[in-house]
Amino acid sequence: MDSSIEAAVTRSSRPQVEADSGDLHCGGLKESSEMSSVSELVDEVMSVAVCATSSDQLRQISPPKGLEEMDNEDLSFSRPSSFLLYRSPTMPVGRTHQKRPDELVAVRLLKSRSSLLEHFTLDTLRAATEEFDDNCRIGSGRFGSVYRGTLPDGREVAIKRAKSWNRDIEMAFNSEMIALARASHENIVCLLGCCSESGECVLVSELMINGTLYDQLHKRSPMAAPVLWWRGRLTIALHAARGIEYMHVHTVPPIIHRDIKSANILLGNLWIAKVTNLGQSSVLNPLDDNGDNPQKQWGTAGYKDPEYYRLQHMMDKSDVYSFGVVLLELMSGCHVVQRYAESVMPKNIVDFAVPHIVADDVARVLDPRLPTPTSHEAEALAYVGYLAADCVGPIGHERPSMTEVVDALERAVAACSTPPVSP
Structure with a gap:
């Protein structure tokens, strides 16, 4: 066994893992004390994200190489300490909105810039879910229900509909929409579009069967x-x-x-x-x-x-x-x-x-x-x-x-x- 591996296996003191949050770059995001409202915060986040995307500064990160490509020749399976790329220390030796805007902040921001997200009408989503019928409901949570639906072009999708509107619902809707729009990865559910009309908050994403x-x-x-x-x-x-x-x-x-x-x-x-x-x-x-x-x-x-x-x-x-x-x-x-x-x-x-x-x-x-x-x-x-x-x-x-x-x-x-x- 390599001497460096032997040293790692036999060390008895628990290593300290330094907090890495201080090294994270926030891309110009203002401190929260500078922002006077939730809308301003969302606007700032979207400005940073969209600007970075438009200038090709956000890298498209592919997932780690397939397991079949991994080199296992140096692995020894005699004890758990063989997995040494991560050495386990445990292993033995602001303002509120008083009134709902006509259109949510995230929707307005995404519409104001070039976006791949689709903007669905409420009628389309009602038809896709048979008027949000309980038989189409596949899940529910603290903010609303998720329905299985079929769009006019034949795509099967998951349609997340907020149960009612309040400040928490709007915040959750904005947060999820902005995060999903920014986080494009094969292990994060893909957001396809949204609907914000007639007092409704609805997100449309890929269906996970x-x-x-x-x-x-x-x-x-x-x-x-x-x-x-x-x-x-x-x-x-x-x-x-x-x-x-x-x-x-x-x-x-x-x-x-x-x-x-x-x-x-x-x-x-x-x-x-x-x-x-x-x-x-x-x-x-x-x-x-x-x-x-x-x-x-x-x-x-x-x-x-x-x-x-x-x-x-x-x-x-x-x-x-x-x-x-x-x-x-x-x-x-x-x-x-x-x-x-x-x-x-x-x-x-x-x-x-x-x-x-x-x-x-x-x-x-x-x-x-x-x-x-x-x-x-x-x-x-x-x-x-x-x-x-x-x-x-x-x-x-x-x-x-x-x-x-x-x-x-x-x-x-x-x-x-x-x-x-x-x-």
């Missing part, structure tokens, strides 16, 4: 084949991680999702996983130290970064925490909060799983509905367990970045399809 990861794990019986084998589950995790990494690293300014959970990971054709529901997303602005509105509750219970309750500030590492919970959910098949065999009261999945992982007993965490993992699958799962434990660590700046998470998952997926290396 296999539903949410949450439904596949907890509601489908029997589960679909790709969720019934370990490599399939880790591949889904990898796809979602790539989408989140793109928002954190490759959008200008960076985007924090703020509500990563299995219900916000959709599964499409060929079981490609994509991140959705960016209605709570926020631009990451390192110049703003004022934190979030303490009255505003972002995220979902069980997935939310506990550090947020102490600091009242959401950062990119908050998404990392939430994704770590999703990793534990994928590995265990458990709900985020449930009653476990050894507990009288319900437990959070973090409190249940992490002690077993740290004790090098990942097998206690694994979903019993799946086949017993092979030796190389077991090693990859142990490594992903350590990775998940790091993601849900209590101190935000010590968590891995999403780039490190993606790198680790790529190697874990490759290990699941590669036989162990002979000694």
Whole structure:
């Protein structure tokens, strides 16, 4: 084994992962104190994003190279420490709108510049969903319902309709529309267009035919084949991680999702996983130290970064925490909060799983509905367990970045399809 690898394996001190948010460039975004209204903030974000796009400054980032192209010759599968591109420290040795404008801010801005987004009429969307019939509804959330619809040209789409209008709805509509318009990546749901007329807020996006990861794990019986084998589950995790990494690293300014959970990971054709529901997303602005509105509750219970309750500030590492919970959910098949065999009261999945992982007993965490993992699958799962434990660590700046998470998952997926290396 290479001497540098030996050193990494034997070190006993926990390395400190520096917070990288201070190095993020905000592309000229004003400090929040300079902005007098929500409209001004949205306008500023759109100006930066559209300007960058029009001058070809936003790079089109392709996802990491295919797993089949990865060089596995240097991998040793004798212990979890073989995955060394990410070394796990856990591994053993403003103003409000009083009246709804005729047209939402985001819609006006997108119409005022060249945009590939379509602007649908309400009549078209009513016809596509049979007047928003309950039989066409495929999901619902805090801001409204999602319907399956067929457009006049035959395209099948997902149509997200706000339940009513208020300031939170408008903010969510603007945030999701702007974020999706900027974040073009194969692991982020593609926004096709919108409708803002007659008091309606409607988004139209690509249809993901296999539903949410949450439904596949907890509601489908029997589960679909790709969720019934370990490599399939880790591949889904990898796809979602790539989408989140793109928002954190490759959008200008960076985007924090703020509500990563299995219900916000959709599964499409060929079981490609994509991140959705960016209605709570926020631009990451390192110049703003004022934190979030303490009255505003972002995220979902069980997935939310506990550090947020102490600091009242959401950062990119908050998404990392939430994704770590999703990793534990994928590995265990458990709900985020449930009653476990050894507990009288319900437990959070973090409190249940992490002690077993740290004790090098990942097998206690694994979903019993799946086949017993092979030796190389077991090693990859142990490594992903350590990775998940790091993601849900209590101190935000010590968590891995999403780039490190993606790198680790790529190697874990490759290990699941590669036989162990002979000694």
